[in-house]
Amino acid sequence: MSGLVARLRLAAPAALVPLGAVVVALLVGAVVMAVAGVDPLRGYDAMVRGALSVSNIDFAVASFTAILAMSLAFAVPARMGEYNLGGDGQLALGGISAAVVALYLPAPAIVLLPVCLVAGALGGAALASVSAPLSTRAGVPVIISTLLLSAPAVALTSYLVRFPLAERGSAVPQTSRLPDAAHLPSFPGTSYTNAGLVVVVLVLLLAVRVDSRTPVGYEIRVAGANRGFAAYGGLSVPRLTLGTLVAAGAVAGLAGAIIVMSQPFRFIDDALTAPGYTFAGIAAALLAGGRPALLPLTAALFTVLTVGSAGMERDVDVPRQLGQVLQAVVILVLALRVLAARWVARRARDAVGGKV
Amino acid sequence: MTDLHPDDARPAAGADTPAAELRGITKRFGPVLAVDGVDLVLERGTVHAVVGENGAGKSTLMSVLYGLQRPDAGAVLRNGRELRLRSPLDAIDAGLGMVHQHFRLFGSLTVAENVVYRAEPGRWGVYDRRAAEQRVTELAGRFGLDVDPSARVDTLPLGVRQRVEILKALHRQAEVLILDEPTAVLTPGEVDSLFAVVRSMAAQGTTVALVTHKVREVLEATDRVTVLRDGVVSARLETARTTAGEIVEAMIGRGLKPAVNPRGAVSGEPVLEVSDLRLAAAPGAAGVHGVSLQVRPGEVVGIAGVSGNGQREVVESVLGLRSPDGGSVLLHGQDLAGLGVRERRGRGIAYVPEDRPGMGTAASLSVADNLALGHHRTPPLGSRARLSPRAVRAQAGELVRRLGVKTAGVNAPLASLSGGNAQKVVLARELHHEAPLLVVEQPTQGVDVGAGEEIHRLLLDYRARGGAVLLVSYEISELRALADRVLVMLDGVVTADLDAADATEEVLGAAMVHATRPDDGSSRAGS
Ligand SMILES: Nc1ncnc2c1ncn2[C@@H]1O[C@H](COP(=O)(O)OP(=O)(O)OP(=O)(O)O)[C@@H](O)[C@H]1O
Ligand SMILES: [Mg+2]
Numbered sequence: 001m002s003g004l005v006a007r008l009r010l011a012a013p014a015a016l017v018p019l020g021a022v023v024v025a026l027l028v029g030a031v032v033m034a035v036a037g038v039d040p041l042r043g044y045d046a047m048v049r050g051a052l053s054v055s056n057i058d059f060a061v062a063s064f065t066a067i068l069a070m071s072l073a074f075a076v077p078a079r080m081g082e083y084n085l086g087g088d089g090q091l092a093l094g095g096i097s098a099a100v101v102a103l104y105l106p107a108p109a110i111v112l113l114p115v116c117l118v119a120g121a122l123g124g125a126a127l128a129s130v131s132a133p134l135s136t137r138a139g140v141p142v143i144i145s146t147l148l149l150s151a152p153a154v155a156l157t158s159y160l161v162r163f164p165l166a167e168r169g170s171a172v173p174q175t176s177r178l179p180d181a182a183h184l185p186s187f188p189g190t191s192y193t194n195a196g197l198v199v200v201v202l203v204l205l206l207a208v209r210v211d212s213r214t215p216v217g218y219e220i221r222v223a224g225a226n227r228g229f230a231a232y233g234g235l236s237v238p239r240l241t242l243g244t245l246v247a248a249g250a251v252a253g254l255a256g257a258i259i260v261m262s263q264p265f266r267f268i269d270d271a272l273t274a275p276g277y278t279f280a281g282i283a284a285a286l287l288a289g290g291r292p293a294l295l296p297l298t299a300a301l302f303t304v305l306t307v308g309s310a311g312m313e314r315d316v317d318v319p320r321q322l323g324q325v326l327q328a329v330v331i332l333v334l335a336l337r338v339l340a341a342r343w344v345a346r347r348a349r350d351a352v353g354g355k356v
Numbered sequence: 357m358t359d360l361h362p363d364d365a366r367p368a369a370g371a372d373t374p375a376a377e378l379r380g381i382t383k384r385f386g387p388v389l390a391v392d393g394v395d396l397v398l399e400r401g402t403v404h405a406v407v408g409e410n411g412a413g414k415s416t417l418m419s420v421l422y423g424l425q426r427p428d429a430g431a432v433l434r435n436g437r438e439l440r441l442r443s444p445l446d447a448i449d450a451g452l453g454m455v456h457q458h459f460r461l462f463g464s465l466t467v468a469e470n471v472v473y474r475a476e477p478g479r480w481g482v483y484d485r486r487a488a489e490q491r492v493t494e495l496a497g498r499f500g501l502d503v504d505p506s507a508r509v510d511t512l513p514l515g516v517r518q519r520v521e522i523l524k525a526l527h528r529q530a531e532v533l534i535l536d537e538p539t540a541v542l543t544p545g546e547v548d549s550l551f552a553v554v555r556s557m558a559a560q561g562t563t564v565a566l567v568t569h570k571v572r573e574v575l576e577a578t579d580r581v582t583v584l585r586d587g588v589v590s591a592r593l594e595t596a597r598t599t600a601g602e603i604v605e606a607m608i609g610r611g612l613k614p615a616v617n618p619r620g621a622v623s624g625e626p627v628l629e630v631s632d633l634r635l636a637a638a639p640g641a642a643g644v645h646g647v648s649l650q651v652r653p654g655e656v657v658g659i660a661g662v663s664g665n666g667q668r669e670v671v672e673s674v675l676g677l678r679s680p681d682g683g684s685v686l687l688h689g690q691d692l693a694g695l696g697v698r699e700r701r702g703r704g705i706a707y708v709p710e711d712r713p714g715m716g717t718a719a720s721l722s723v724a725d726n727l728a729l730g731h732h733r734t735p736p737l738g739s740r741a742r743l744s745p746r747a748v749r750a751q752a753g754e755l756v757r758r759l760g761v762k763t764a765g766v767n768a769p770l771a772s773l774s775g776g777n778a779q780k781v782v783l784a785r786e787l788h789h790e791a792p793l794l795v796v797e798q799p800t801q802g803v804d805v806g807a808g809e810e811i812h813r814l815l816l817d818y819r820a821r822g823g824a825v826l827l828v829s830y831e832i833s834e835l836r837a838l839a840d841r842v843l844v845m846l847d848g849v850v851t852a853d854l855d856a857a858d859a860t861e862e863v864l865g866a867a868m869v870h871a872t873r874p875d876d877g878s879s880r881a882g883s
Binding site: 212234236 | 697700701729730
């Protein structure tokens with residue numbers, strides 16, 4: 001059956017479907033705006049300006065950093081056919097770990113900055129790593145365990161920031177402001193765009209390299225294509241699962257650390273998960289179809305949708321939720337394509353009667 | 357689809373109208389012209405062989421007839437009328453049936469449940485088990501197909517599963533039955549009973565198209581032969597008036613030069629030493645009960661026997677894919693106990709598995725990636741930390757050229773290769789290890805005669821360079837062509853250990869028949 005699906009994939013030029021998904025999403029958005037009495041061109045213009053105009057680009061780049069990292073956190077295990085839906089928990093644990101280190105370790109910036117980033121990565125990796133033995137020993141699918149572990153992890157950070165780590169005298173559940181030594185240096189003339197972007201881009205370059213030019217990257221692809229073939233070749237699927245999940249959790253945790261080490265330099269309850277970086281990252285990874293090199297492009301697209309919809313709300317009075325709707329439409333179209341391929345395959349299989 | 361004999365549902369046709377006909381079929385896959393203007397006439401009640409080299413277009417042509425592939429040009433006719441085939445469902449409605457090389461049965465259901473799938477007898481949606489089993493018994497009796505309708509499919513040997521596939525097609529009133537390489541996975545006994553069934557079906561008016569690579573089968577079981585070569589018909593022959601030589605000539609454009617097997621003196625310490633290997637029997641597996649064997653450098657040791665008698669377990673214990681309950685496996689005198697597949701391969705074992713789609717290849721990866729597995733951590737492809745995509749492609753190009761693999765390029769997905777060419781990819785990869793021990797199962801399954809001869813020569817060259825080969829095959833002729841010694845396995849024990857000189861077709865056949873129950877094992881568990 002996989003042969004038939006492969007044939008279908010061959011038939012549709014690889015780039016056409018993702019592009020089509022985006023076009024469909026934009027058309028749906030245009031219809032929604034038209035129905036609401038807004039000129040779609042003005043609406044999209046407001047959306048693009050909301051993200052990319054001189055006054056907004058600074059904040060948009062910070063969001064891009066987070067979305068790019070989260071897309072990587074989904075894309076890495078997806079390469080071997082495992083789906084990490086626990087980005088929120090990993091992001092939050094990474095953020096809180098970095099905040100704790102920054103608040104309690106008196107050290108100069110040169111030491112504190114890398115230590116905080118590493119702490120964040122470890123926090124996210126620790127959570128994600130739990131899903132590996134759950135999958136390879138206990139048979140709990142990664143897609144389920146990551147999702148189920150995410151909510152309690154987020155809740156734990158909520159508790160920490162409300163009680164043991166709460167800033168005294170503040171009504172908002174947040175930590176105190178991190179010391180100056182833990183502030184990521186920002187680019188001249190900006191307040192949000194900082195070294196975090198450089199860190200994430202370096203991590204992405206590393207991921208692209210590992211994927212295409214190392215034995216481990218090759219083994220991950222082999223395990224994703226056929227587990228039986230991987231086992232036959234002597235590859236250790238449990239180890240690869242653990243490796244990809246640790247890497248994914250580390251990137252998500254790193255994103256959390258970068259967020260708390262940027263303006264306003266605190267861990268604020270909900271501030272990491274509310275903007276929907278995880279979801280936008282998953283959408284970007286799905287749109288990139290597992291090719292890490294395309295992630296910057298797709299992450300940029302979803303950044304515009306996420307950040308720009310606020311501008312759209314302000315300028316043309318279209319609710320900002322439209323941005324999320326568009327993301328959902330893209331995912332839906334991509335999913336429909338997989339379903340359509342499955343349906344064709346099923347019809348053929350029913351015709352010949354199941355499989356062993 | 358509830359009545360067993362709805363002869364009236366089909367248009368009446370004169371006795372001389374062909375049961376099915378393909379006219380001017382052309383099918384392209386991108387740059388590859390797989391089938392080019394092929395005509396094929398299947399006359400009623402005949403068995404028609406479709407033969408040709410790997411990649412000649414046989415499967416593609418049969419897929420067009422069964423509605424799995426849409427042709428770019430040409431027409432499919434049934435009883436003289438043109439069909440519009442949008443999917444196999446249309447083909448089934450038109451009385452066509454196909455048995456694929458890889459069976460598509462529900463392992464956890466019984467034979468009867470599989471046969472009547474989607475045409476279940478019963479009332480108000482309640483499945484009538486007795487009626488189903490009775491129907492299957494009736495149908496099986498009519499065509500001499502020996503099966504137990506209440507057996508679970510996953511406990512059956514491959515040969516019996518294939519009968520279930522045929523029964524399924526017959527139950528849907530297939531009048532034209534397509535068999536794509538039905539014998540590739542069968543033992544000689546199973547092949548004989550398959551052909552008896554095919555002949556009895558033809559005698560009752562069923563038309564059969566049979567794809568095969570084995571000339572002997574063409575001569576034994578068919579009435580007409582169409583030979584394909586590079587997508588066009590190179591010969592149309594009448595079986596009674598042709599010879600093996602003529603068929604081979606039309607297939608590959610030259611005569612056969614069977615690989616000569618210069619048997620030299622085998623010497624030296626054993627490369628592989630298996631002693632008193634034990635594995636408990638499980639439902640569906642015979643287990644292994646004290647098997648010992650040795651393979652020396654420059655020696656090919658063959659294992660013969662009906663599939664499912666413990667060969668698979670022995671091989672997997674050698675490879676480390678499964679851990680035995682007792683006994684030892686030594687490579688160059690060192691015990692391999694506790695070592696995984698990677699370590700064992702690293703110490704010098706290469707392996708060509710029988711299960712090509714499930715184990716030997718990854719269909720969605722490129723030909724180059726399929727050829728790299730196991731070589732990807734060593735020079736020239738790479739090291740522990742580095743893998744050069746360019747070197748991967750270069751080596752793949754070299755191997756593809758050396759073995760003559762037909763492919764659009766090394767970046768093409770493996771799924772686009774024909775069955776025999778995929779088999780060559782597996783062989784190329786494993787031979788390239790130049791490991792001291794090569795374990796091969798069914799090395800020429802699905803491979804055309806010309807390429808089969810070439811593969812035999814490659815294996816013998818390998819042996820001549822001092823390699824040790826453990827060969828599992830269900831084909832007596834292959835064992836005779838390659839092996840220096842042949843062991844026969846039955847129910848998990850070695851029942852005969854013969855020198856090549858003594859392992860004549862008769863002796864081996866007798867050992868396997870003697871070893872086997874008269875019904876060739878439908879009551880025993882399969883692979
Ligand atoms: N889906 C596909 N995409 C691209 N090329 C294909 C596809 N299917 C078949 N081909 C090509 O078409 C040609 C004919 O293939 P086909 O499977 O019909 O050969 P075959 O005669 O059945 O060979 P074999 O004996 O090895 O099974 C081959 O060159 C093959 O690579
Ligand atoms: Mg074929």
